Amino acid sequence: MFLTQTFARIPWAYTVRRLVYNIPVYMGVILLVMGCLRMHDPIYSYLGKNATEQQYEKFAEKSGLDQPFVYQYFSFLGKIVTFNFVDDPSWDKPGESVGELISKSIGPSLAITIPALCLTSLISIVVGLLSAFNRGNLFDKSLVVTAVLGMSVSFLVYIIFGQYFGAFVPKQHFGYDIFSVSGYEPMFPHFPTSFADIQYAINTWCYYCMLPVMISVIVAMGYDSRFYRAVMVEETGKDYITTAKAKGASQAKIMFVHMLMNAMIPIITRIMTTVPFLITGSLLLEVFFGIPGMGRQLILAIGAKDFPVIQAYTAVLAAAFIVSNVLTDVLYAIVDPRVTLR
Amino acid sequence: MNFGFLQTRTARKFLRNKLALGASFIIAIYFVFAALVMCGLITLPQTEERIGPKHIPGFYGHARPEVRLEQVASYFEKVEIALDSTSPEATLAEIKFGELRVANKSLEELRQIVDDGWVFYDELTEQENLDVSPNVIPMIEKFEQKKAELFAPMTDFQATKQMIYLSLGTDRQGRSIALRAIYSIKVAFQIGAVTSLISVLMGSFLGAAAAFFGGWVDHVVIWLYSTFSSVPNLVLLVVLAYTFSGTMFDGTLVPVYVSFCMTFWIGPCRVIRGETLKIKELEYVHAARAMGFNRVYILLRHIIPNTAHLMLVNFSLLFIGAIKSEVILSFLGLGVKKGPSWGIMISQAKSEVITGYFWQIGTATIFMVGLVLAFNILTDALQDILDPKHV
Numbered sequence: 001m002f003l004t005q006t007f008a009r010i011p012w013a014y015t016v017r018r019l020v021y022n023i024p025v026y027m028g029v030i031l032l033v034m035g036c037l038r039m040h041d042p043i044y045s046y047l048g049k050n051a052t053e054q055q056y057e058k059f060a061e062k063s064g065l066d067q068p069f070v071y072q073y074f075s076f077l078g079k080i081v082t083f084n085f086v087d088d089p090s091w092d093k094p095g096e097s098v099g100e101l102i103s104k105s106i107g108p109s110l111a112i113t114i115p116a117l118c119l120t121s122l123i124s125i126v127v128g129l130l131s132a133f134n135r136g137n138l139f140d141k142s143l144v145v146t147a148v149l150g151m152s153v154s155f156l157v158y159i160i161f162g163q164y165f166g167a168f169v170p171k172q173h174f175g176y177d178i179f180s181v182s183g184y185e186p187m188f189p190h191f192p193t194s195f196a197d198i199q200y201a202i203n204t205w206c207y208y209c210m211l212p213v214m215i216s217v218i219v220a221m222g223y224d225s226r227f228y229r230a231v232m233v234e235e236t237g238k239d240y241i242t243t244a245k246a247k248g249a250s251q252a253k254i255m256f257v258h259m260l261m262n263a264m265i266p267i268i269t270r271i272m273t274t275v276p277f278l279i280t281g282s283l284l285l286e287v288f289f290g291i292p293g294m295g296r297q298l299i300l301a302i303g304a305k306d307f308p309v310i311q312a313y314t315a316v317l318a319a320a321f322i323v324s325n326v327l328t329d330v331l332y333a334i335v336d337p338r339v340t341l342r
Numbered sequence: 343m344n345f346g347f348l349q350t351r352t353a354r355k356f357l358r359n360k361l362a363l364g365a366s367f368i369i370a371i372y373f374v375f376a377a378l379v380m381c382g383l384i385t386l387p388q389t390e391e392r393i394g395p396k397h398i399p400g401f402y403g404h405a406r407p408e409v410r411l412e413q414v415a416s417y418f419e420k421v422e423i424a425l426d427s428t429s430p431e432a433t434l435a436e437i438k439f440g441e442l443r444v445a446n447k448s449l450e451e452l453r454q455i456v457d458d459g460w461v462f463y464d465e466l467t468e469q470e471n472l473d474v475s476p477n478v479i480p481m482i483e484k485f486e487q488k489k490a491e492l493f494a495p496m497t498d499f500q501a502t503k504q505m506i507y508l509s510l511g512t513d514r515q516g517r518s519i520a521l522r523a524i525y526s527i528k529v530a531f532q533i534g535a536v537t538s539l540i541s542v543l544m545g546s547f548l549g550a551a552a553a554f555f556g557g558w559v560d561h562v563v564i565w566l567y568s569t570f571s572s573v574p575n576l577v578l579l580v581v582l583a584y585t586f587s588g589t590m591f592d593g594t595l596v597p598v599y600v601s602f603c604m605t606f607w608i609g610p611c612r613v614i615r616g617e618t619l620k621i622k623e624l625e626y627v628h629a630a631r632a633m634g635f636n637r638v639y640i641l642l643r644h645i646i647p648n649t650a651h652l653m654l655v656n657f658s659l660l661f662i663g664a665i666k667s668e669v670i671l672s673f674l675g676l677g678v679k680k681g682p683s684w685g686i687m688i689s690q691a692k693s694e695v696i697t698g699y700f701w702q703i704g705t706a707t708i709f710m711v712g713l714v715l716a717f718n719i720l721t722d723a724l725q726d727i728l729d730p731k732h733v
Contacts, residue, residue, distance in 0.1 A: 028569035036585045152714040154669045318573045
């Protein structure tokens with residue numbers, strides 16, 4: 001019932017229009033990325049200065065960099081649209097295509113980002129609500145102070161201390177091997193068929209991904225709960241809250257039904273704007289905890305000057321980002337009937 | 343001088359906000375330090391200099407006996423190597439740990455002190471459970487006195503300098519953490535001020551022009567900022583920084599500046615564009631138009647100055663962003679390459695934390711938190727005063 005209602009409210013024409021509008025933007029992104037990466041010759045920086053002319057030409061021919069830029073541009077665009085990087089070998093890891101690398105690294109990235117996104121939003125919305133409702137008292141004040149303090153500490157510091165106190169100290173000094181200091185194993189080595197498989201997946205997730213997710217949640221909490229608090233504070237002053245109070249609605253009902261529903265628009269915007277933060281956040285977490293996700297692959301590729309991989313990863317990340325933006329706009333329409341679409 | 347501006351509504355609001363005043367005071371202190379470093383209070387070679395053994399704890403504390411012993415022994419090692427070299431006098435004269443110089447004694451005397459020292463050292467290392475046995479500390483102290491005999495006595499001024507160098511400990515290469523942290527204030531201000539100034543100016547001009555001229559200018563600017571903002575922030579930073587690494591700008595801060603500016607201009611551009619859409623319908627703009635002023639003149643004279651409050655808020659926001667992004671970029675090896683910065687310090691501290699040495703990461707973090715926190719509070723206050731509608 002709820003599903004069909006929601007489904008009926010998806011503004012299809014609008015969605016399609018938004019997607020079409022983003023086509024020139026995405027073409028611009030590809031232009032930007034490709035232009036940037038060609039600023040100084042990628043082949044020379046990979047082969048080094050001692051490469052001979054012959055080596056250079058062979059390499060250029062093999063990777064298609066000897067073609068005119070316009071040709072390269074459209075062939076790359078074609079590859080992105082069809083998501084076909086199969087015959088695009090990675091320079092640094094011979095034998096592996098860019099497509100394989102990407103599809104291998106999506107899983108680990110999602111294993112961190114999705115739980116982190118859900119948990120952060122959930123916890124900080126509740127905290128923001130509570131804080132706004134108890135405005136001015138000790139709980140609220142201490143929360144605001146903690147949030148501002150927490151925002152001022154570098155993400156890197158959180159990660160270093162998180163890894164040290166969360167994984168290293170328990171293991172080294174107390175002998176509890178709760179979280180892995182670094183490393184990753186796939187959650188589903190084969191397709192899950194039994195209960196034991198699912199149990200295994202949960203165990204491996206907890207061991208490898210729980211700590212990074214926790215760190216990411218703590219970091220994002222400062223920003224998010226402060227923001228949600230501001231949103232809720234604004235809502236508490238509105239007339240409909242007074243009406244609800246006058247009609248004798250309970251506090252919990254006002255908070256979680258009236259206020260939350262009306263604050264949905266800024267909340268959704270916020271959740272969606274944290275998506276890029278999650279990508280960047282997970283980039284550092286992946287590098288630190290040795291999780292072979294997209295961010296870590298990108299950084300490794302940059303270190304190895306692995307040109308095709310850098311290009312493809314940036315393009316794919318940008319595509320994911322654009323899709324999430326379109327999704328935000330569509331979600332508005334579903335959540336809030338006041339939004340009129342043009 | 344005219345202090346009339348202090349009587350305006352905005353200024354009075356600001357002066358009433360104690361927290362914001364405190365924050366500005368802290369920023370001013372940081373700024374003074376940055377200016378002093380610029381004037382040559384601390385030079386780059388000084389921050390790279392070895393001032394003692396590695397991982398000395400700050401506040402003149404002592405490491406645990408086992409580590410402390412090795413730290414003292416490292417002085418003896420250095421002198422002994424010099425004594426064994428082909429030209430002992432010259433090598434000895436080169437030895438310096440901050441302000442410490444080898445004492446003006448004959449080679450035989452020095453040799454004697456070193457040998458005495460090694461006797462203490464051997465005695466100590468023979469002990470089992472160095473970290474727990476009670477009579478170890480006095481013995482190490484004797485060992486340290488021997489070490490003091492090796493070096494020339496310092497004047498009061500030199501001793502104070504040495505005290506300051508050692509006040510926050512030393513890093514993995516025996517460099518002074520205090521000096522490096524203070525020098526990094528300059529780096530932070532440099533990066534923050536340059537990048538946020540350029541990106542605010544660039545973004546405001548583009549945003550205002552887009553809204554004011556409309557038509558194809560607007561379309562182009564919107565397309566530009568949608569394009570740049572469609573690449574996740576850090577990914578764009580990383581790719582841009584990579585673009586400039588390996589060029590002639592390698593080793594300077596130029597790649598950092600360029601990548602930050604190209605990423606940061608989007609925020610102010612969006613905000614100012616929205617504001618200009620409102621402003622351009624106001625009466626004074628219509629009046630200016632009716633008087634036949636050039637459109638570019640109206641833009642520069644009437645519109646952009648009236649968005650100054652938003653520019654200020656954005657400048658402060660971007661300053662924080664620049665300082666924090668510098669840390670991340672430096673950790674990834676794409677940021678500051680020459681000289682110290684808080685990012686370099688934090689990422690170097692990664693390996694020390696495992697050994698339980700927190701002075702480097704702690705110092706860098708506290709220095710950074712002070713500045714960022716002050717800017718956060720200031721930004722909040724500015725936003726409340728200048729842009730109250732913003733959530």
